[in-house]
Amino acid sequence: MLNIQNNIPLSKHAAFRIGGPAKFFAEVFSIEELEEALQFAKEKSLKFFVLGGGSNVLVSDRGFDGLVIKMKINNLKIDIENSKMEVGSGIPLIKIVRDSIEHDLSGMEWAIGIPGTLGGAVRGNAGAFGGTMGDVIENVKALEASGSFEIKNLSNVQCEFKYRNSAFKNNSNLLIISAILKLQAGNKEKSQKEAEEILNKRAAKQPKGMASAGSFFMNPVVKNSQLIKEFEEEKNVKSKGGKVPAGWLIDRADLRGKKIGGAMISEEHSNFIVNTGNATAEDVIMLTSYIKQQVRDKLGVQLQEEVQYVGF
Ligand SMILES: Cc1cc2nc3c(=O)[nH]c(=O)nc-3n(C[C@H](O)[C@H](O)[C@H](O)COP(=O)(O)OP(=O)(O)OC[C@H]3O[C@@H](n4cnc5c(N)ncnc54)[C@H](O)[C@@H]3O)c2cc1C
Numbered sequence: 001m002l003n004i005q006n007n008i009p010l011s012k013h014a015a016f017r018i019g020g021p022a023k024f025f026a027e028v029f030s031i032e033e034l035e036e037a038l039q040f041a042k043e044k045s046l047k048f049f050v051l052g053g054g055s056n057v058l059v060s061d062r063g064f065d066g067l068v069i070k071m072k073i074n075n076l077k078i079d080i081e082n083s084k085m086e087v088g089s090g091i092p093l094i095k096i097v098r099d100s101i102e103h104d105l106s107g108m109e110w111a112i113g114i115p116g117t118l119g120g121a122v123r124g125n126a127g128a129f130g131g132t133m134g135d136v137i138e139n140v141k142a143l144e145a146s147g148s149f150e151i152k153n154l155s156n157v158q159c160e161f162k163y164r165n166s167a168f169k170n171n172s173n174l175l176i177i178s179a180i181l182k183l184q185a186g187n188k189e190k191s192q193k194e195a196e197e198i199l200n201k202r203a204a205k206q207p208k209g210m211a212s213a214g215s216f217f218m219n220p221v222v223k224n225s226q227l228i229k230e231f232e233e234e235k236n237v238k239s240k241g242g243k244v245p246a247g248w249l250i251d252r253a254d255l256r257g258k259k260i261g262g263a264m265i266s267e268e269h270s271n272f273i274v275n276t277g278n279a280t281a282e283d284v285i286m287l288t289s290y291i292k293q294q295v296r297d298k299l300g301v302q303l304q305e306e307v308q309y310v311g312f
Pocket of ligand 1 (some may be wrong): 117164
């Protein structure tokens, strides 16, 4: 029988450590429990929200006036012969990386250090250091939460992976249950070395010891060719398809370190908004609105959030 709790503080389930309570909260470990939770929401005419690791969300100070379903589906099967892994949506990404390396499979090293679960990573097509989830997904099993809870199998193409986007992001009723990852035969020592290098690079450029939700904004495609040129010259890298890092634009707008209430633009990485200890969701919203307005006014670029808002 599913344990549905009342009035659970979501700040404890969000990497940002911000947010009010969920009216109802349930952890689901199987498809049956997921269906039970959805049925509960349906019968009570409640909104629902699926939470993975909470590493890419900003929860409102009022919390969520419905049912939060925390995905804990945690099946994991490794098919070494075919270099595949079948992974439940609630499995932490770090476990997938570690287990794949342990079994001499290569293809997930780039994801080391990204917090959260498989489900959140698939939905947002998480990526880093040249890799993305879309590159390794063979197919995804999902449950259609509207109607009769039909189970669907989506091929990689049907997942419509794009930069920080997927079919799941465009349809919040399509809930990720598990995925099959297609990796390659690799070498444990080589993969370990690669993963370690990535962790070092992350440690060098990301804020330490402060709660955040990772990069707050997506890297926009910039139309102003002069701005792209300035970015390329300054950083000595080529922009891909006109994309410029949001952090670079925030720096150009001279906003690094800007603070509103307890929310601050990280001194270490300008696309990270950090909770300096007592930030409210309102502080974050005021700061991010200010960033968007300043970047638009000073540079003519519209930033768009990567972080998902909950309960606003
Ligand atoms: C320090 C730090 C560093 C980060 N670095 C990176 C990085 O390098 N690259 C990157 O891409 N991201 C990064 N992130 C952001 C974040 O870790 C990823 O977006 C991650 O994949 C989110 O997974 P999650 O399980 O925590 O999702 P959550 O935050 O729980 O949820 C995010 C969204 O996914 C939805 N969701 C979650 N599970 C499911 C499911 N099973 N079915 C359907 N929808 C679901 C939620 O409803 C929500 O809309 C970073 C975050 C932090 C805090």
